[in-house]
Amino acid sequence: MPAFRATEIGFDRSLIGAYGHDDKVCAYPSIRAALAVTAPRLTSVTVITDKEEIGSEGNTGLNSAYLAQFIEDIAATQGLPGRDVLRASECLSADVNAGFDPIFPDVHDKRNAAFLNRGIVVTKYTGGGGKGGTNDANAEFVFKVCTLLDDAAVAWQTGELGKVDEGGGGTVAKYIASLGAEVVDVGVPVLSMHAPFEIVAKLDVYMAFKGFSAFLQA
Numbered sequence: 635m636p637a638f639r640a641t642e643i644g645f646d647r648s649l650i651g652a653y654g655h656d657d658k659v660c661a662y663p664s665i666r667a668a669l670a671v672t673a674p675r676l677t678s679v680t681v682i683t684d685k686e687e688i689g690s691e692g693n694t695g696l697n698s699a700y701l702a703q704f705i706e707d708i709a710a711t712q713g714l715p716g717r718d719v720l721r722a723s724e725c726l727s728a729d730v731n732a733g734f735d736p737i738f739p740d741v742h743d744k745r746n747a748a749f750l751n752r753g754i755v756v757t758k759y760t761g762g763g764g765k766g767g768t769n770d771a772n773a774e775f776v777f778k779v780c781t782l783l784d785d786a787a788v789a790w791q792t793g794e795l796g797k798v799d800e801g802g803g804g805t806v807a808k809y810i811a812s813l814g815a816e817v818v819d820v821g822v823p824v825l826s827m828h829a830p831f832e833i834v835a836k837l838d839v840y841m842a843f844k845g846f847s848a849f850l851q852a
């Protein structure tokens with residue numbers, strides 16, 4: 635782990651440079667939003683999960699049984715099958731997306747890339763070589779989430795993980811989708827993803843908190 639502390643960057647100090655923004659910068663506003671909700675209409679669960687960077691492997695990663703079994707256990711207390719709960723569930727997969735980097739513009743598809751300081755990124759699909767190995771969220775659910783963000787005055791944008799065959803990547807969304815729930819990736823754009831020193835914008839982090847709060851209170 636790099637030993638340096640998080641630091642403000644930019645003449646207006648609008649950026650935060652730190653090690654491991656991916657994915658603490660989505661986990662932190664997620665848990666803050668969960669704690670800020672006082673009277674949720676629906677039962678909500680915030681999962682801060684392990685091992686996403688190695689493919690969500692192991693029995694603490696989302697490519698395992700623990701989340702489905704946890705939901706089944708809760709459902710059983712109400713006399714319901716867990717699969718009915720999962721089919722009726724909606725989920726935001728909070729993970730970062732690649733911000734457009736003016737120093738390396740050729741690895742981005744500029745008109746489909748996310749930009750720092752333009753709000754949180756709604757990522758319909760991730761994947762490699764196009765959409766290989768992705769969730770590819772249902773259009774109806776993407777529309778529902780974007781409408782919810784608009785209604786809550788949350789700044790949002792769309793984005794994808796770099797140019798086809800140049801970038802690519804994945805999130806936990808496909809493991810949530812495999813349980814039967816609706817899911818879309820929503821998160822903070824980051825510069826220099828996976829470098830020892832990653833950069834995000836404060837406004838985007840705040841919009842993540844606002845967006846996750848709106849979702850949990852819907």
Ligand SMILES: [Zn+2]
Binds near residue numbers: 656687828
């Ligand atoms: Zn990552």
